[in-house]
Each structure stands twice: as C-alpha cells, then as structure tokens.
Amino acid sequence: MSIKINHLTHIYNSGTAFEKKALDDVSLEIRKGEFVGLIGHTGSGKSTLIQHLNGIIPPTQGEILLDGENIHKDKAKLKEVRRRIGLAFQYPEYQLFEMTVYKDVAFGPTNMQLPKEEIHANVVSALETVGIAPELYEKSPFELSGGQKRRVAIAGVLAMNPEVLILDEPTAGLDPKGRDEILQAIKRLHEERGITVILVSHSMEDVAKLVDRIIVMHDGKIAMLGTPKEVFCHVKDLESMGLAAPQVSYVFTALKEKGYEVPLDVYTVEEAKKVLLNFVKQVSV
Amino acid sequence: MIRDITIGQFYPVDSPIHRLDARVKLTMTFIYIITLFMINSFIGYFFVIGTLLAVIKVSKVPIKFMLKGIKSIMLIIIFTAFINLFMTRGEQILWQWGFLSLTLEGIFLALKMCIRLVLLIIGSSVLTLTTTPIQLTDAIEYMLRPFKKIGVPAHEIAMMMTIALRFIPTLLDETDKIMKAQQARGADFDTGNLMQKAKSLIPILVPLFISAFRRAEELAMAMEARCYHGDENRTRMNRMTMQRRDYHALVMGLVYIVAIFGLRYVSYLLPFII
Ligand SMILES: Nc1ncnc2c1ncn2[C@@H]1O[C@H](COP(=O)(O)OP(=O)(O)O)[C@@H](O)[C@H]1O
Numbered sequence: 178m179s180i181k182i183n184h185l186t187h188i189y190n191s192g193t194a195f196e197k198k199a200l201d202d203v204s205l206e207i208r209k210g211e212f213v214g215l216i217g218h219t220g221s222g223k224s225t226l227i228q229h230l231n232g233i234i235p236p237t238q239g240e241i242l243l244d245g246e247n248i249h250k251d252k253a254k255l256k257e258v259r260r261r262i263g264l265a266f267q268y269p270e271y272q273l274f275e276m277t278v279y280k281d282v283a284f285g286p287t288n289m290q291l292p293k294e295e296i297h298a299n300v301v302s303a304l305e306t307v308g309i310a311p312e313l314y315e316k317s318p319f320e321l322s323g324g325q326k327r328r329v330a331i332a333g334v335l336a337m338n339p340e341v342l343i344l345d346e347p348t349a350g351l352d353p354k355g356r357d358e359i360l361q362a363i364k365r366l367h368e369e370r371g372i373t374v375i376l377v378s379h380s381m382e383d384v385a386k387l388v389d390r391i392i393v394m395h396d397g398k399i400a401m402l403g404t405p406k407e408v409f410c411h412v413k414d415l416e417s418m419g420l421a422a423p424q425v426s427y428v429f430t431a432l433k434e435k436g437y438e439v440p441l442d443v444y445t446v447e448e449a450k451k452v453l454l455n456f457v458k459q460v461s462v
Numbered sequence: 463m464i465r466d467i468t469i470g471q472f473y474p475v476d477s478p479i480h481r482l483d484a485r486v487k488l489t490m491t492f493i494y495i496i497t498l499f500m501i502n503s504f505i506g507y508f509f510v511i512g513t514l515l516a517v518i519k520v521s522k523v524p525i526k527f528m529l530k531g532i533k534s535i536m537l538i539i540i541f542t543a544f545i546n547l548f549m550t551r552g553e554q555i556l557w558q559w560g561f562l563s564l565t566l567e568g569i570f571l572a573l574k575m576c577i578r579l580v581l582l583i584i585g586s587s588v589l590t591l592t593t594t595p596i597q598l599t600d601a602i603e604y605m606l607r608p609f610k611k612i613g614v615p616a617h618e619i620a621m622m623m624t625i626a627l628r629f630i631p632t633l634l635d636e637t638d639k640i641m642k643a644q645q646a647r648g649a650d651f652d653t654g655n656l657m658q659k660a661k662s663l664i665p666i667l668v669p670l671f672i673s674a675f676r677r678a679e680e681l682a683m684a685m686e687a688r689c690y691h692g693d694e695n696r697t698r699m700n701r702m703t704m705q706r707r708d709y710h711a712l713v714m715g716l717v718y719i720v721a722i723f724g725l726r727y728v729s730y731l732l733p734f735i736i
C-alpha cells in the first residue's frame with residue numbers, strides 16, 4: 178500500500194476575491210509502514226494536503242494514486258479509500274455526537290458496513306489502544322476530560338481498521354500529560370500494528386522523537402524532505418519559514434559556531450547527552 | 463455547496479458603493495424594495511434592471527455572487543410562478559384542465575412576480591455584499607433610534623444582529639469541517655430515502671449545536687470581562703459621518719424615485735406598451 182501524489186494543486190474559492198492557492202504542484206510518495214512527520218507554519222497547506230489523501234476534497238489539478246490507482250477514478254470506491262486511509266481532523270473531539278463512547282467509536286465501522294462481531298472487536302481494540310478504560314465505554318463522551326475526548330475521537334477513526342492513519346495536530350491544545358498519552362498511543366500503533374502514520378504537527382520535539390521522515394511545507398510547496406537528521410541540520414532555513422528546530426539542535430549549532438568540533442545532526446536529548454559526554458572525555462584526555 | 467448562502471457575506475473590494483455610508487445604503491435599499499411593488503409595467507422593470515446592473519457594475523462585485531442568493535430561493539420562485547400561472551382568472555383562457563387554467567393575464571402576472579422576487583433578492587444582496595455586518599447593524603441601530611422612546615431596545619437588537627451575522631460564516635465553516643470529519647468516518651449525506659437522509663444529519667447537528675453553545679458562552683464571558691453593560695453611556699470608535707458622496711447618492715436616489723413615478727404615469731397614458 179503506497180500513496181503517491183502527483184503534481185497536486187489546490188485552489189480554494191477559485192475565481193472569487195477569496196481565491197487562495199493552498200497547494201502548489203506538490204509531488205510526494207508515502208511508503209508502506211512509514212512514520213512521516215508533516216510540519217509547516219500555520220496556513221502552509223498541511224491540512225489541505227492530508228484532506229486530499231482520502232478524497233475528502235478533490236484536487237484542483239493533479240492526482241492521488243493509491244496502489245497505483247487514482248482515488249477519484251471510481252466514486253463508488255471512495256468509501257473504501259476512506260476506510261483504508263483513516264483521517265483524524267484537528268480538534269477531532271468536536272466530531273463526537275453519540276450518547277455513549279462505545280456508540281461513537283462504532284459510528285465509523287458501522288458506516289463501513291462491517292460485520293457486527295468485527296465492529297465490536299474493532300471498537301474494543303481501538304479504545305484499548307488509545308488507553309480508554311472499559312468503565313468509560315457506556316459514559317457520554319461529553320462527560321470526559323479534554324484529553325480523553327480526543328483519544329475517543331481518534332479511536333473512532335482507528336476502529337475502521339485503517340492501513341494508514343493521518344493525524345492533524347493531535348496534540349494541539351492539550352496539557353503535557355494528555356499530549357504524552359496521545360503520542361504514546363500513536364507510537365504503540367505504529368510499532369505493534371505496523372500501520373503507516375502521517376503526523377501533522379508543529380512541535381519539533383514531538384516529531385523529532387517519533388518519525389522516520391519529515392516533510393516541511395511552506396507556502397503550499399514542499400520546502401524540505403528527509404530524515405530528521407537531514408532536516409534539523411538546517412536551523413536557519415527552518416527559522417526563515419517561521420519554524421523552529423528542536424532545542425538540542427540550537428545548542429549544537431551554537432557550539433559549532435564557537436568553534437567546537439561537534440556533529441550537527443543531533444536533535445534528541447538522549448543522543449545529545451551521549452555525544453557531549455564523549456566530547457568532554459576526548460577533550461579532557 | 464454550503465457557501466452558496468450569500469446572506470451576510472461581505473465581498474471585500476474597494477468601490478464607490480462600498481464606501482457609501484451604510485445608513486444611505488440601507489435607506490436606498492428600502493426605497494428600492496418599495497418601488498419594486500409600485501412598478502406596474504415591463505418598462506418599469508427594464509428601468510429597474512438597468513439601474514441595478516449599473517449599481518452592480520460600480521460595486522465591482524462579480525454578478526455571479528449576486529445570483530448565488532437566487533439559487534437558495536429557487537423553490538419559492540418556482541412555486542410563486544406556478545400559483546400565478548395557473549390560478550389567475552382572466553378573459554383570454556389559453557388552456558384549461560380542471561381548476562387549473564392558463565390565461566394571458568396569468569402569464570404576465572407570473573412573469574412580473576418572478577422578476578420582482580429576483581430583483582428583491584439581488585437588490586438586498588447588493589446591500590449585504592457591499593456593507594460589512596458591523597456597518598449594517600450600526601446603521602440599523604441609528605435608524606431605530608427614534609423608536610427608543612417607546613421602549614424599543616435599539617442597541618440590544620443591533621448587538622444581537624451583529625453577533626448573529628458575525629457568526630454565520632463561522633458556523634458555516636464549522637459545518638463544513640464537521641461534515642468532512644464525519645465523511646472521513648464513512649458518513650454519507652447524499653444517498654438513501656428521506657428518513658435516512660434526516661438521520662444522517664444528526665452527526666452534523668449535534669456537534670454543531672454544542673459548538674454554537676460553547677461559542678455563545680465564551681463570547682458572553684469575554685463581553686462581561688470587558689464590562690459590557692449595554693447601551694448606556696456607550697461611545698463609538700467609528701462614528702458614522704455623511705460625506706459629500708453620500709449626499710450625491712441621496713440625490714440620485716431622489717431622481718430614481720421621480721423616474722419610477724414618471725414611468726407609472728407613462729404606463730397609464732400608454733397602456734399598450736404594458
Ligand atoms: N475551507 C477553506 N476555504 C478557504 N480557504 C481555506 C480553507 N481551508 C484552508 N484555507 C486556506 O488555505 C491555506 C492553507 O490552509 P491549511 O491547509 O489549513 O494550512 P495548515 O493546516 O498548514 O495551517 C490557508 O491560507 C487557509 O486560509
């Protein structure tokens with residue numbers, strides 16, 4: 178299962194005073210089992226891009242290929258595309274509407290007309306994955322805390338058993354605890370089920386820790402693409418796009434500027450500790 | 463699709479019509495609507511259409527936007543046309559079936575009513591497309607001022623309208639987002655019978671109401687935190703002042719009224735040009 182995007186352009190409100198080119202000739206491939214981070218300043222087109230991937234909005238120009246087939250070729254298959262590519266919108270808790278947590282999570286798989294037993298199994302496993310305890314299943318989703326609501330909403334997407342999970346800023350507006358719980362759940366999903374994950378975020382620290390590959394968007398275009406090591410070397414470029422690199426990258430860039438011979442591709446605290454201790458050892462010898 | 467609703471949607475360009483005082487525009491729209499019901503001839507309608515097209519041209523708003531409002535009341539127009547076409551009694555019966563009869567008078571009446579409705583909608587769209595909601599409600603508050611003495615809460619009415627108008631685009635955007643989110647979970651709003659379609663609205667309406675109430679509560683808190691207490695002793699940041707161009711516009715409005723009366727008179731004298 179691979180997703181290929183060819184020369185995708187999207188213009189909102191075409192032909193009016195509100196016209197806005199949100200995506201400009203974007204080409205990209207996402208491979209099976211990858212964990213991709215999508216970062217960019219507000220308004221750079223991240224949400225627009227991911228909403229194309231499961232056919233929620235049609236391209237103005239270009240095409241999206243799922244296993245080599247244009248997803249808009251056969252309208253009847255669009256529902257299946259949406260099952261295979263699960264998309265959790267930004268602030269997904271605003272989509273909750275059912276009487277109970279269980280029913281809300283079952284909404285997706287029921288729409289997909291899965292067999293009853295499969296729905297039950299999917300719902301329970303999705304809620305388990307995001308860490309919602311069984312005693313909450315029969316509660317109203319509106320009684321839960323902010324972080325719990327969001328996890329229930331993400332479970333609602335997971336319960337369709339997607340092969341690709343796309344999350345639009347899943348940690349926005351959460352406290353550190355809520356944020357860690359969500360990121361843990363996503364990490365578990367990727368490791369245990371091996372599903373492809375696309376994580377939209379503008380927290381570099383979150384992205385740095387988790388992903389294999391980073392896509393940086395700027396002004397509707399892909400500005401950078403590579404492993405975290407490759408991307409976070411370019412602190413200055415990131416800043417010119419209104420982004421920041423992880424804190425550790427700044428420390429190492431500053432050290433290098435002072436003339437210390439340190440590598441620039443360090444971006445997590447653990448790695449930094451190792452490198453610095455090594456460095457100090459070498460210098461003191 | 464959801465963006466077809468143009469009411470309360472300001473079109474941001476700079477034009478002489480946009481720059482006019484909102485009170486002037488409001489008054490002129492009133493006059494315009496009243497004249498629509500005074501016209502009794504097709505010549506009159508030609509004149510009004512001509513004037514309207516000229517105003518639209520000056521306003522720099524694409525005509526496409528003006529026409530969008532019509533789509534949403536298409537059903538009412540068709541219904542009106544149907545009633546007038548077949549229910550009008552007249553002398554020259556062209557076709558009859560049961561209680562339905564098609565008469566020459568009916569055709570003319572239906573045509574006039576439809577033109578009237580369309581002109582009504584387009585005319586009011588000109589007002590809302592060229593005036594920001596804030597200006598519009600300020601103007602309404604001003605116009606309602608004389609009625610304060612008899613206990614009409616002019617300021618409160620205007621404030622409620624401002625808030626309502628302000629939140630139309632927000633709620634539309636919100637609806638759009640919620641629809642997309644539920645579609646991503648396989649919701650289907652287009653197929654099925656009437657019952658199924660009505661049921662498929664629940665996943666949109668529940669979140670929409672919840673978010674509307676949340677927004678209302680937040681707004682009320684924010685207003686109270688800034689000591690909002692209604693009309694008393696309240697001053698304005700943007701005071702409305704009449705400019706020379708506003709007086710020019712009023713004079714043109716006067717000319718328009720005279721012309722309408724003139725055309726009425728002409729069609730009495732020369733009834734054959736209908
Ligand atoms: N539904 C919409 N209608 C019109 N313009 C939109 C809509 N959604 C997004 N945009 C515009 O498209 C651009 C990209 O937005 P978006 O994809 O949401 O960026 P991001 O998710 O990176 O913040 C922005 O300028 C935004 O204002």
Ligand SMILES: [Mg+2]
Nearest residue numbers: 223224267345
């Ligand atoms: Mg976004």
